Amino acid sequence: MAEYAIIERPVGVSVFGSSLKRVPPDRAVLHFVVRHTDPDAKQAYARTQADMLTIAAHLNGESSMTYGQSGIELYLSERSRRDESSPAPYTARVNFEVHMTDLTRLESLMADLVALHVHHFTGTHFTTTGLRDIRQQVRREAVWAAREKAMLYAEEAGVLLGRLLHIQDLNPDQLRRHNGHISEPIFDELLVTPDTSLHPNSVTVGAAVTLVYALN
Known part of the structure; x- marks a missing residue:
């Protein structure tokens, strides 16, 4: 079924959130x-x-x-x-x-x-030896991004965001956008910030999640 198809059994709002960090290796x-x-x-x-x-x-x-x-x-x-x-x-x-x-x-x-x-x-x-801590951080950021998106949708639609119904962890390595011969990860925002490593062998750590909220 196409991504834009009408949901047969709507339950509220389903939102995708992600985060990506590039850190120098040690x-x-x-x-x-x-x-x-x-x-x-x-x-x-x-x-x-x-x-x-x-x-x-x-x-x-x-x-x-x-x-x-x-x-x-x-x-x-x-x-x-x-x-x-x-x-x-x-x-x-x-x-x-x-x-x-x-x-x-x-x-x-x-x-x-x-x-x-x-x-x-x-x-x-x-x-990097700090891989575990970095993974935890990007997972938190993915949840924050999804929740912020859900709140925005609810506000603009004139409804209230209800309780969280479902959390689905996603493998960011499987979220790829194909442009010609290049496969790139799909992320909400991929900005070069002051803390983003430009080391040619940077370690890329990503997280992605889908949250489903009820609407009131």
């Missing part, structure tokens, strides 16, 4: 893989283990970061068509996840890891 999370491939399974495992221990020792010397690592996986690799006559080689790999609080060290750390035989960075993202 933590970077880096994922990378250490792996070696060799016709001999023991060699593949030993080379990967040696690099793993060297990298772990390097990370242990960094005071601004913590890390975790998986166990070493060992498996048969696929052969290329040119090597179909040769036995399939073995690949050993281990996954690392590093959390950094000194973001200025990210570039130099990646350069250090490349020198230590890391050739596959699987992902880098930025976050």
Whole structure:
């Protein structure tokens, strides 16, 4: 049913409210893989283990970061068509996840890891340690925005806003407006305010809600 269609069972006024904050990150999370491939399974495992221990020792010397690592996986690799006559080689790999609080060290750390035989960075993202508090704040602001809108509608319609009948939490990531090839979030207001971060890796935190009020 189209959004503008007449509601079959009107209950009052239904309003949408949202809020969005962009805050500078204070933590970077880096994922990378250490792996070696060799016709001999023991060699593949030993080379990967040696690099793993060297990298772990390097990370242990960094005071601004913590890390975790998986166990070493060992498996048969696929052969290329040119090597179909040769036995399939073995690949050993281990996954690392590093959390950094000194973001200025990210570039130099990646350069250090490349020198230590890391050739596959699987992902880098930025976050903030204050995420929980920020989420609570944007949810409050989304409710305020919805209630303010409901009060305005009731006032202009010459009726009184009644009791709250329903609250529906919405996922702001699923509220998208498609303009050509670009998908943008739908928010009531998206203003650049003095406290809005312009950091290129800003953490975006959003909230959206639908409130339903009775009318008197």
